[in-house]
Amino acid sequence: MKQFGKILKFELNGYLKNKIFVGVTLFLMLAIAVVMFFPNIRDLLHPDKTTPDSADRPVMLIYAAEDGLASDLREAFAGAFADYDVQTAQGTLEDVQTFVKTGVAECAFALDSLSSYTYYVNDLSQFDYNRDTADAVLQEMNRAAAMVQAGLSPEQAGEILSVQVTGRTETLGKDQGATFLYTYVMIFALYMVIMLYGQMVATNVATEKSSRAMEVLITSANPVSMMFGKVLASCLAGLGQLVAVFGTALVLYRVNKGAWGENPVISYFFDIPTELFVYLLVFFVLGFLLYAFLYGAIGSTASKLEDINTSVMPVTFLFIISFLVVVMAVTGAGSVDSTLMKVCSFIPFSSPMAMFARICMSEVPAASIALSIGLLAAAVVFIGVLAAKIYRVGVLLYGTTPKISEVVKAAWRA
Amino acid sequence: MILEFKNIHKSFGDKKVLKDVSFTAESGKAFGLLGRNGAGKTTSIRILMNVFPADSGQVLVDGWPIDYDRLGLGYLPEERGMYPKKKIIDQLVYFAELKGMSRKAAVTSVDHWLERLGMSEYRGKRLDTLSKGNQQKIQLVTALAHDPEIVILDEPFSGLDPVNAILLKDVVKEQIAKGKIVLFSSHQMNYIEEFCDSIAIIHEGKVALSGDLREIKRNYPRDRLVIRTIDPQPIRAAFGDACTAADGGGLMLRMRGPQEKQAVMQRLAEQFDVDEIKVFEPSLNDIFVEYAGKQDEEGKRV
Numbered sequence: 001m002k003q004f005g006k007i008l009k010f011e012l013n014g015y016l017k018n019k020i021f022v023g024v025t026l027f028l029m030l031a032i033a034v035v036m037f038f039p040n041i042r043d044l045l046h047p048d049k050t051t052p053d054s055a056d057r058p059v060m061l062i063y064a065a066e067d068g069l070a071s072d073l074r075e076a077f078a079g080a081f082a083d084y085d086v087q088t089a090q091g092t093l094e095d096v097q098t099f100v101k102t103g104v105a106e107c108a109f110a111l112d113s114l115s116s117y118t119y120y121v122n123d124l125s126q127f128d129y130n131r132d133t134a135d136a137v138l139q140e141m142n143r144a145a146a147m148v149q150a151g152l153s154p155e156q157a158g159e160i161l162s163v164q165v166t167g168r169t170e171t172l173g174k175d176q177g178a179t180f181l182y183t184y185v186m187i188f189a190l191y192m193v194i195m196l197y198g199q200m201v202a203t204n205v206a207t208e209k210s211s212r213a214m215e216v217l218i219t220s221a222n223p224v225s226m227m228f229g230k231v232l233a234s235c236l237a238g239l240g241q242l243v244a245v246f247g248t249a250l251v252l253y254r255v256n257k258g259a260w261g262e263n264p265v266i267s268y269f270f271d272i273p274t275e276l277f278v279y280l281l282v283f284f285v286l287g288f289l290l291y292a293f294l295y296g297a298i299g300s301t302a303s304k305l306e307d308i309n310t311s312v313m314p315v316t317f318l319f320i321i322s323f324l325v326v327v328m329a330v331t332g333a334g335s336v337d338s339t340l341m342k343v344c345s346f347i348p349f350s351s352p353m354a355m356f357a358r359i360c361m362s363e364v365p366a367a368s369i370a371l372s373i374g375l376l377a378a379a380v381v382f383i384g385v386l387a388a389k390i391y392r393v394g395v396l397l398y399g400t401t402p403k404i405s406e407v408v409k410a411a412w413r414a
Numbered sequence: 415m416i417l418e419f420k421n422i423h424k425s426f427g428d429k430k431v432l433k434d435v436s437f438t439a440e441s442g443k444a445f446g447l448l449g450r451n452g453a454g455k456t457t458s459i460r461i462l463m464n465v466f467p468a469d470s471g472q473v474l475v476d477g478w479p480i481d482y483d484r485l486g487l488g489y490l491p492e493e494r495g496m497y498p499k500k501k502i503i504d505q506l507v508y509f510a511e512l513k514g515m516s517r518k519a520a521v522t523s524v525d526h527w528l529e530r531l532g533m534s535e536y537r538g539k540r541l542d543t544l545s546k547g548n549q550q551k552i553q554l555v556t557a558l559a560h561d562p563e564i565v566i567l568d569e570p571f572s573g574l575d576p577v578n579a580i581l582l583k584d585v586v587k588e589q590i591a592k593g594k595i596v597l598f599s600s601h602q603m604n605y606i607e608e609f610c611d612s613i614a615i616i617h618e619g620k621v622a623l624s625g626d627l628r629e630i631k632r633n634y635p636r637d638r639l640v641i642r643t644i645d646p647q648p649i650r651a652a653f654g655d656a657c658t659a660a661d662g663g664g665l666m667l668r669m670r671g672p673q674e675k676q677a678v679m680q681r682l683a684e685q686f687d688v689d690e691i692k693v694f695e696p697s698l699n700d701i702f703v704e705y706a707g708k709q710d711e712e713g714k715r716v
Contacts (some may be wrong), residue, residue: 006511014500212495213505216556219463219489220512396465 003221007229008236011204015237025241029248036252039259058106060084060130063096069111073141077109080137081130096120109134114142176336176361182272183330183360186280187353189242190287191323197238197288198295198319199312201231205299205391206308214395223392228384231292235285279359279369286376287352290383291319297387300394301407322350326357336361346372348379415441415476417564417595422471424457430619431457432468437614437624441563444586444596446610446627448603448698450706453616455599456492459566462597463489486513486562492569492599494553498542502533505541506555513560520559527555531581546573554582558589565589566597571605583608603699613698615705622705631695636672638694641665641682649686666694 015021034041060081064070070088078086089096089108099105100120107121107130115138119131140161147157208214217226253260253270260266272280294315302311322344329341336358344354345368355372358364390407417439424432432454439445449455461468464482473480497505503524510520528534531551536544541552550573557565567586571579586609590596600606606613607627614624623630642664643649650657653667660666669678679691696704 002514003512006508010504010508013504208497211498212491212493213497214495215491215493216489216496216509216553217512218465219460219487219491220509392466396460 004225004229007221007225008233011230011233012236014204015233021237021241025244028241028245032245032249033252036249036256037259040256043259057083057085059104060086061089061096061099061105061108062086063089063093063108063110065112069114073109073111076137076141077134080133114138114145173363174361179276179360180330181269182276182280183357184327185269186284186356186360187323187326187330190284190353191319193238193242193284194288194291194319195316197234198291198315199308201234201292202295202299202302202308202312203305204230204234205296205395206302206305209300209303209395210305218392218395224385224388227293227296227388227391231289231296231384231387234292235288238288239285276360279356282373283352283356283376286373286380289380290348290352290376291315293380293383293387297390297394300391318349322353325350326353329354330357330361346375348376351376415563415593415595416474417480417597418472418474418477419458419462420472420474422458422461422468422473424454424461424466424468432461433619435471435616435619435621437612437621439595439597439612441595442590442593443611444590444598444609446606446613447597447599447616448601448606448613448702448706449599449616453706454619455616456568458616459489459568459597459599462564462566463487485564486560488557488560488562488565490554490557490565490567490570494550496541496549496553496556499540501538502528502541502544502552503537506552506559509556510559513562515560523559523561524555527559530585531555547575547578550574551578551582554585558585562594564595564597566599568599569601570598571600571602603697603702607698615702617706623701627698630701634696634701636675636693636695637669639667639669639675639678639682640690640692640694641667641688642690643686643688645687649682649688652685660694664690 060077062070062074062077064073074086074088077084084106087105089099089105093110096105096108096110097120100108100122103122107119109117109119111117117134117138119134121128121130143161144154144157147160148154152160208217250270253266295312298311298315299308302308325340325344329335329338335341341354341358344350345358345364346355351372355364355369359369386408394407419435419437422432422435423430435454435458437445437447447455447458460466462473462480464480475481475485496509503521506524506528507517507520510524511517515523525534525537528537531554533548533551533555536548536552541549544552554570557567570582570586574582583605586596590609596609598606598610610627612624612626613630615622640660641649646659646665649665649667656668658666658668667678667682669675675693682688682691
């Protein structure tokens with residue numbers, strides 16, 4: 001226990017004295033500070049700008065063979081496309097195409113009739129919904145025209161078309177729109193931290209092995225203390241980094257609350273319920289430890305630093321697959337409670353992300369949460385001890401990287 | 415204190431690395447563990463250091479199984495290396511603390527040893543800024559700073575210049591004088607010969623020869639003479655094949671047995687122009703080559 005404390009302190013000091021680690025942390029803090037001051041900075045650059053001028057808006061051209069149709073449509077389209085400066089086109093259809101091609105106009109609608117048109121645009125963006133809007137406008141105009149033709153007055157037609165349906169949503173479980181954000185951010189943070197720090201633990205162990213510091217260490221300290229000391233130090237360093245970055249964000253958010261106003265994304269994020277925050281911490285720490293032990297064990301079996309990248313691949317794959325399953329479930333509407341996610345939320349390698357996502361985005365019985373955490377904690381202890389044994393055997397195996405089965409067999413005997 | 419290695423067996427997979435290895439080392443004396451590359455020296459040391467257990471057999475101290483929590487062991491591994499990017503004082507204190515010292519005691523002791531080895535000026539430097547020999551001296555501090563009862567030095571002299579070698583010799587002599595067990599492993603026979611009272615030669619996992627070094631030498635057959643002469647030709651002509659060139663320019667004369675010594679010496683002195691005649695005493699080097707040199711003669715003389 002005494003040794004463990006000393007190892008932890010030494011390893012943690014290694015991170016804190018590492019200029020790159022400190023530099024990256026400071027950079028991230030600075031970057032998040034800039035983000036949090038964004039509203040102030042924006043106001044500073046454009047002090048009195050509220051709505052964009054017509055001069056700033058892109059031009060949309062309306063072309064129709066009949067002049068009357070074009071001017072009617074211009075009015076209707078101007079109402080529907082508030083972001084555009086809608087103008088009727090002069091000249092021929094070729095001229096319109098040239099305007100779009102040369103960038104005088106961003107896009108153009110050439111209408112043959114109220115029910116048929118061609119949309120001209122230079123580069124079609126993936127998020128271009130102009131045709132949907134135009135379809136809606138034209139459909140309404142067609143319906144109104146048809147009603148008038150059938151004998152209704154334009155007023156009656158307008159009344160029928162503008163009937164408002166009212167409705168409201170009452171959320172009995174969780175509002176996935178609201179919880180989606182921390183789920184997403186937490187899963188990404190966990191992903192990034194495990195990837196970065198897992199590699200760091202593996203490299204750290206492999207460096208000790210290749211620099212032969214291991215020969216002295218392994219004869220001085222208990223391998224379980226060594227492994228736990230290293231992994232917990234990296235966990236503390238990773239948590240410290242996150243606390244520094246998100247802490248900066250939180251403090252600056254409090255300072256700048258006025259400037260952010262009622263931005264829903266930001267306030268959802270910072271108003272995370274305490275209960276969820278505790279779960280976040282538990283799953284984060286346990287998930288981190290589980291993978292860090294695996295990375296550490298693998299680092300001890302690599303005989304050269306260059307081998308690390310290939311040696312850690314199986315663990316990295318396992319992790320990426322868990323990550324993808326959870327991210328797809330979280331982004332795919334309402335599928336956080338699919339059978340796959342339910343299974344994943346009990347498997348220790350995926351449960352930190354899967355169970356957290358389910359807790360955030362749906363209703364999970366307390367017993368299930370307890371079982372998931374229990375399984376994960378047991379796996380951490382088991383993998384930790386196994387990793388320490390592999391470490392003890394692995395660090396003295398120089399030469400070619402041994403087979404996994406051989407190492408595990410040797411570790412069992414040790 | 416007596417350290418006993420008793421009937422140790424160790425295999426890695428199918429490969430038997432140690433086969434019934436036994437030897438004894440006493441405090442206040444240096445013990446030399448000799449053997450060719452791959453003979454099993456480092457494996458023996460690692461078993462002693464409790465890096466891995468023996469398959470069978472025991473390591474005993476004063477007749478009891480060794481207690482690693484109480485007994486201090488200092489180890490200078492053959493594969494040298496510490497943290498290249500860390501400050502020397504930080505890592506030396508860390509290693510001493512891992513051996514159970516308090517931080518304060520560790521700093522005092524490390525400073526003492528840095529001073530003793532003339533390395534105080536490098537205290538705050540990174541290890542990789544030092545030359546190889548100096549790095550080795552730093553590594554020596556990790557083996558000695560916690561004042562261990564048993565000091566294991568694996569090839570301690572490799573890479574040291576003559577001045578540093580003398581410094582290390584003095585340190586080793588001090589440790590022996592303090593009543594510690596000093597276990598040497600080396601290929602450099604002259605150093606072993608200078609320090610060690612007893613030796614064990616390990617060859618292909620077995621102890622080929624062990625015991626008190628002087629006794630081993632004394633028991634060596636005294637059937638050869640070393641002759642120093644200006645004019646070797648007549649002697650060679652007279653003795654034929656029994657006479658060969660010895661190392662260092664003289665002649666080596668093999669007799670039919672030690673009982674012939676007086677007669678042969680008398681004949682040489684009377685009939686030839688010789689400057690010096692003495693009975694050949696093998697150096698440790700000769701003994702080592704004889705026991706560990708020829709693989710097919712393994713174990714013949716045990």
